[in-house]
Amino acid sequence: MADSEREPTVIADNAHVVYRIYGSAAAGSQTPLASFKRIITGKKSAAVREVHAVKGVSFVAYKGEAIGLIGTNGSGKSTLLRAIAGLLPVERGGGIFAAGQPSLLGVNAALMNDLSGERNVELGCLAMGMTPAEVKQQTADIIEFSGINERGDFSSLPMKTYSSGMSARLRFSIAAAKKHDVLLIDEALATGDAKFRKRSEQRVRDLRQEAGTVFLVSHSEQSIRDTCERTIWLESGVIRADGATDDVMKEYETYVNK
Amino acid sequence: MAQTAVADSDTGPSLTELARRHGLTKAGRLPSLPEYTRHLWSYRHFIAAFANAKVSASLGSTKLGVVWQLLTPLINAGVYYVIFGVLINTKQNVDNFIAYLCAGVFVFGFTQTVVQAGSQSITANMALIRALHFPRASLPIAVTLVEVRNMIASMIVLIAIVLLTGEPINAQWLLLIPALLLQSFFNAGLALFVSRLISKVTDIRQLIPYILRIWMYGSAVLYPVTFFSQRLHGWELALVESNPMLIFIELVRHALMENVELAQPAPLLWLQAVVWTVLVTVGGYVYFWRGEKGYGRG
Ligand SMILES: Nc1ncnc2c1ncn2[C@@H]1O[C@H](COP(=O)(O)OP(=O)(O)OP(=O)(O)O)[C@@H](O)[C@H]1O
Ligand SMILES: [Mg+2]
Numbered sequence: 001m002a003d004s005e006r007e008p009t010v011i012a013d014n015a016h017v018v019y020r021i022y023g024s025a026a027a028g029s030q031t032p033l034a035s036f037k038r039i040i041t042g043k044k045s046a047a048v049r050e051v052h053a054v055k056g057v058s059f060v061a062y063k064g065e066a067i068g069l070i071g072t073n074g075s076g077k078s079t080l081l082r083a084i085a086g087l088l089p090v091e092r093g094g095g096i097f098a099a100g101q102p103s104l105l106g107v108n109a110a111l112m113n114d115l116s117g118e119r120n121v122e123l124g125c126l127a128m129g130m131t132p133a134e135v136k137q138q139t140a141d142i143i144e145f146s147g148i149n150e151r152g153d154f155s156s157l158p159m160k161t162y163s164s165g166m167s168a169r170l171r172f173s174i175a176a177a178k179k180h181d182v183l184l185i186d187e188a189l190a191t192g193d194a195k196f197r198k199r200s201e202q203r204v205r206d207l208r209q210e211a212g213t214v215f216l217v218s219h220s221e222q223s224i225r226d227t228c229e230r231t232i233w234l235e236s237g238v239i240r241a242d243g244a245t246d247d248v249m250k251e252y253e254t255y256v257n258k
Numbered sequence: 259m260a261q262t263a264v265a266d267s268d269t270g271p272s273l274t275e276l277a278r279r280h281g282l283t284k285a286g287r288l289p290s291l292p293e294y295t296r297h298l299w300s301y302r303h304f305i306a307a308f309a310n311a312k313v314s315a316s317l318g319s320t321k322l323g324v325v326w327q328l329l330t331p332l333i334n335a336g337v338y339y340v341i342f343g344v345l346i347n348t349k350q351n352v353d354n355f356i357a358y359l360c361a362g363v364f365v366f367g368f369t370q371t372v373v374q375a376g377s378q379s380i381t382a383n384m385a386l387i388r389a390l391h392f393p394r395a396s397l398p399i400a401v402t403l404v405e406v407r408n409m410i411a412s413m414i415v416l417i418a419i420v421l422l423t424g425e426p427i428n429a430q431w432l433l434l435i436p437a438l439l440l441q442s443f444f445n446a447g448l449a450l451f452v453s454r455l456i457s458k459v460t461d462i463r464q465l466i467p468y469i470l471r472i473w474m475y476g477s478a479v480l481y482p483v484t485f486f487s488q489r490l491h492g493w494e495l496a497l498v499e500s501n502p503m504l505i506f507i508e509l510v511r512h513a514l515m516e517n518v519e520l521a522q523p524a525p526l527l528w529l530q531a532v533v534w535t536v537l538v539t540v541g542g543y544v545y546f547w548r549g550e551k552g553y554g555r556g
Contacts, residue, residue, distance in 0.1 A: 115311055
């Protein structure tokens with residue numbers, strides 16, 4: 001094995017992730033009295049349902065790698081990234097280990113829609129652990145990189161006035177402002193236009209050069225081929241293939257076109 | 259099938275071993291309490307920015323904006339005065355019932371809004387929790403900070419009412435500061451406690467309005483505290499009078515008003531306030547910290 005010289009940054013060892021959904025209860029079981037009864041008897045809500053989204057995934061990712069993550073809708077890609085980031089708990093019996101704190105950049109990475117882009121940059125940077133001085137210093141660069149001001153002063157308008165591509169650009173720019181040991185990107189580049197996609201793919205390559213590891217979830221074959229030399233194919237929460245992008249892509253394509 | 263890395267569950271232990279050898283940390287590992295506290299402290303700017311963001315997001319959609327922070331407590335006091343001071347006359351022998359009532363309503367309102375907002379602080383921010391990595395205690399604490407701001411506005415209104423109803427200013431007013439400081443910490447503990455409790459047992463949210471209403475009736479907000487000593491005796495009275503909200507309300511009334519009848523001597527009230535604050539703040543914080551890694555599960 002090659003791990004004697006290569007340094008692993010993310011290791012998943014038989015990781016399971018289960019969502020538990022409460023409150024899809026039938027009418028009548030939501031009254032205070034019924035709730036009270038449930039609390040007294042110590043029973044969980046009648047309508048707890050479980051979704052087993054990731055089922056025993058194991059892999060090792062190394063420093064300097066960019067790994068593509070593919071799979072059909074609902075196959076568990078976003079869930080796996082959330083678990084790597086430590087945002088979703090992994091079930092007992094397995095585990096995910098990472099160097100430093102992985103950062104997730106997702107389509108759903110909701111910033112606050114009522115606030116201006118500038119305020120969101122501030123909030124997002126602080127939430128990534130930057131100091132106020134660093135934030136002040138970087139704000140202009142982040143907004144510049146995102147290019148949301150290309151059509152007038154949008155950075156001072158609330159984010160709910162942005163197009164979906166614009167908010168995706170801003171989110172990506174915020175996350176890319178910081179050096180990450182492990183960066184997890186979940187379709188964040190998908191809504192950007194060609195120009196921004198090129199710029200952000202360049203940024204992903206730079207981030208990798210800075211000795212990090214990048215995971216990229218995308219439904220665009222091209223962006224996976226352009227950025228990743230290794231690809232993991234996830235299907236129904238199970239790894240179907242893990243290897244060189246070309247090989248895995250070929251297998252995936254025959255599966256999808258079947 | 260192409261394989262570069264091990265994807266076999268047989269090799270499980272060796273993968274964990276490999277992770278340990280390279281000093282990788284387990285995702286979702288619970289940090290120790292001091293570690294967590296340091297981490298939280300390093301996020302103080304985020305907490306402040308988040309609290310500010312919440313205020314501007316909620317006031318941003320109104321025309322009067324910040325004026326509402328003063329208007330809300332005024333309207334509140336007006337409604338209660340008309341109902342309990344004029345229609346149902348509960349004032350008994352209290353000299354300055356308007357000030358007495360407003361002190362109760364505002365002090366209780368502070369805790370009430372913290373509990374209500376705190377109960378939502380995890381569930382309503384699930385997207386943020388699933389997207390970003392920050393100590394989750396930031397959320398209930400930010401909620402408490404927002405309410406501290408509103409409380410300061412309502413205290414300004416209260417002081418105006420107290421002055422207009424003829425209470426003299428004296429050095430005792432300074433006691434207002436430690437009393438509200440203690441209550442703020444008490445509330446933060448409470449917010450931490452309910453936010454975890456409700457993220458785990460969602461059903462309790464349905465009960466919160468009732469619990470708060472019962473608590474209010476037990477805190478001598480709308481009628482004089484002597485109401486209890488006239489009706490209850492022995493352990494029942496002791497139980498009612500050890501209610502932390504009753505104690506905080508009494509302390510504020512004691513600080514601002516001249517002739518108020520207290521349920522217990524002031525030093526005893528202070529002692530109990532401190533004990534309650536330490537208990538609830540530390541208890542709530544530890545309870546919340548223990549759940550830190552499960553909040554994203556939703
Ligand atoms: N918040 C949630 N609560 C419950 N179940 C969820 C939740 N999010 C995802 N799931 C379930 O987990 C499974 C995997 O979802 P996930 O979002 O990880 O898929 P994905 O591979 O990212 O799909 P896509 O390509 O559409 O983004 C699905 O069955 C989905 O229904
Ligand atoms: Mg997804």
